[in-house]
Amino acid sequence: MNDLELQRLSAAIGERLKAKGATVTCAESCTGGWIAKVFTDISGSSAWFERGFVTYSNDAKQQLVGVSAASLAQHGAVSEPVVREMAQGAQSAAQADYALSVSGIAGPDGGSVEKPVGTVWFGFAAPGGKVIAKRQQFQGDREAVRRQSVAFALQTLQDDFLAN
Numbered sequence: 001m002n003d004l005e006l007q008r009l010s011a012a013i014g015e016r017l018k019a020k021g022a023t024v025t026c027a028e029s030c031t032g033g034w035i036a037k038v039f040t041d042i043s044g045s046s047a048w049f050e051r052g053f054v055t056y057s058n059d060a061k062q063q064l065v066g067v068s069a070a071s072l073a074q075h076g077a078v079s080e081p082v083v084r085e086m087a088q089g090a091q092s093a094a095q096a097d098y099a100l101s102v103s104g105i106a107g108p109d110g111g112s113v114e115k116p117v118g119t120v121w122f123g124f125a126a127p128g129g130k131v132i133a134k135r136q137q138f139q140g141d142r143e144a145v146r147r148q149s150v151a152f153a154l155q156t157l158q159d160d161f162l163a164n
Contacts, residue, residue, distance in 0.1 A: 005151075006154065010042050013039075013154060014045055017097075017098070018047055022097035025049070025052055025099045026039075027123075028053065029103040030120065030145070031150055052090075058072050058077055061082065068085060077103050078104055078121055084123045087124055097126070098126055100123065101122065104121060104138075106120075107142050117145070118138040120135070120136050120145065122149075124156065
């Protein structure tokens with residue numbers, strides 16, 4: 001997805017959030033604030049996006065969005081339990097209706113047999129306590145993995161949470 005397509009998707013998300021009178025936040029690790037950037041590329045986004053969290057380190061995940069040290073130690077930063085906690089923690093800290101979180105291995109280093117480069121976990125928190133997590137395996141260089149992660153997170157938010 002190119003920059004223009006990401007902006008179109010972000011604008012569509014903003015329209016749906018405005019129609020619902022709802023807000024969104026994000027807790028980003030491997031995407032490093034790219035989702036927040038795409039949201040704020042849209043004029044008027046302050047009506048539905050007030051803040052996001054770049055939680056690149058484990059300490060940041062704990063301090064900013066309340067990820068437990070136990071989850072990080074037991075499962076690692078790139079895991080289902082951690083992205084669930086990131087999404088819930090961001091939702092609570094920002095007092096937002098919806099939250100999305102991203103933690104992955106963009107490469108070129110950092111991969112393992114269990115979690116190869118391109119492994120990315122996503123968390124989504126919605127009103128009423130609904131939290132889901134999804135894992136994707138992306139291909140390409142660091143830029144490609146990060147761009148695909150942003151696109152997947154936004155597309156999933158729109159399709160699975162804002163479509164109705």
